[in-house]
Amino acid sequence: MERIETGAAIFWEGDAADHVFAVVEGVLRIHKLLPDGRRVITGFIYPGDLVGISLRDRYLYTAEAVTPTRFRRFGRNRFQEEINKSPELRPQLFARLCDEMAAAQDQMVLLARKSAEERVASFLLIIANRLAGDQRSPVIDVPMTRLDMADYLGLTIETVSRTMTKLASRGVIAPCGRHAVTIRKLEMLALLAGESDEDDNRWTSNTYTQQAVWPH
Amino acid sequence: MERIETGAAIFWEGDAADHVFAVVEGVLRIHKLLPDGRRVITGFIYPGDLVGISLRDRYLYTAEAVTPTRFRRFGRNRFQEEINKSPELRPQLFARLCDEMAAAQDQMVLLARKSAEERVASFLLIIANRLAGDQRSPVIDVPMTRLDMADYLGLTIETVSRTMTKLASRGVIAPCGRHAVTIRKLEMLALLAGESDEDDNRWTSNTYTQQAVWPH
DNA sequence: CGTCCATTTGACCTGGATCAAGCTATGTGG
DNA sequence: CCACATAGCTTGATCCAGGTCAAATGGACG
DSSP: OEEEOTTOEEEOTTSBOOEEEEEEESOEEEEEEOTTSOEEEEEEEOTTOEEOOOSSSBOSSEEEESSOEEEEEEEHHHHHHHHHHOTTHHHHHHHHHHHHHHHHHHHHHHHHHOOHHHHHHHHHHHHHHHHTTTOOOSEEEOOSOHHHHHHHHTSOHHHHHHHHHHHHHTTSEEEOSTTEEEESOHHHHHHHTSOOOSSOOTTTSOOOOOOOOOOO | OEEEOTTOEEEOTTSBOOEEEEEEESOEEEEEEOTTSOEEEEEEEOTTOEEOOOSSSBOSSEEEESSOEEEEEEEHHHHHHHHHHOTTHHHHHHHHHHHHHHHHHHHHHHHHHOOHHHHHHHHHHHHHHHHTTTOOOSEEEOOSOHHHHHHHHTSOHHHHHHHHHHHHHTTSEEEOSTTEEEESOHHHHHHHTSOOOSSOOTTTSOOOOOOOOOOO
16 A cells, blocks of 8 residues: 655656556546646546556556545556456446546536536536545535646636635535535536436436455 | 438437447447537547447437448447457457547547637547548548537637638648548647647557457 | 735636628529 | 529627736645
């Protein structure tokens, strides 16, 4: 089990992709940079998730700790073999990849067509959902900074801040310090997020993958 | 082998996901709709690609023909078995999923941070690359309409049109009728697309997956 | 307490959206 | 073979959501 502090990277975009990592505790951000420095966070990694799977010989993105993070490391080849051998792990990995693809498509919808308010509302619902297994409380943990949120949502830090303030002033959410929020009106938030076909249970059961126990 | 005409759908978002499809000829667009009708095209499917793989019992998107399309249909269960049995097909499918994931992440970068001009330039390079196997010519086929391009790039039809006109007036591209374009200055186009770290060979060899022969 | 960031708030600006005509290839049927 | 319908595309004029720049404000930690 390895451990890194907030801000440290497990690997960088372009590093030789020799390992796969399983996060045990903490949150990571996955990002890509354009040559001029524009940053896009393509996802956040929570405990139980894997990072670094790819076919290329180099990582296509950087993985950094949003909070202090503990993780396990697997040799790339050993990981591949293990997956290939186990008729139990294999479909679990496949399931992960499919879920990840579905999330990526939802993110494309968000980035291509949603307004700033819809993006922020969607984001709050997404992270509320990530935690849903652990806890069922209207108080959700927001470990990332406003800049992380902005780079994930394709907005600026100022727009994220203004939008959060507006949601709070309308009583939809209530800030609990910098890194937590109380959701006061869940239905309203789902409505503001767009894609809510009212009786939509997407936000209460959206993952079909169970907790996997990765090798070792 | 089945066949559909331009505009027809193979399946709709929300349909029972009972089959997987392999496109043999033609081009499909994959899209998702927000409840108010905003459309996002999350990808285009070319001959040799698969569509409809998912773990959910419903498709998460609609697949429609951009051009007349011929495709093969596989029962979902039979497809899963076939993949699971074959130690040859399995890594190929895995490779596809990884490539698709990499493309999705590039698209998130495009949608989150690129300007209209960068988006259009990136798009032209992407489709030029899709065809690269078939032909090596500066004349690239653009089977989709301006509206399809707009909904893929998170822009409006007007902005796509204006941007194409501007690229043409600068001699970077030259229109060849509505559905083809000559690339006059490939380096310039790559530069305008952003992410060009000059000596970047991303655009000449970006796929590690070979042509797979899907079952049947 | 003071320093240092993260965040909020305010004022202004702009790229791309929106609204509104024209234009151009295909048909199509007389 | 030619009007003329039609759907896709281009072009122009105006608008505005969110970006940019700048200045407080606030909280965590020595």
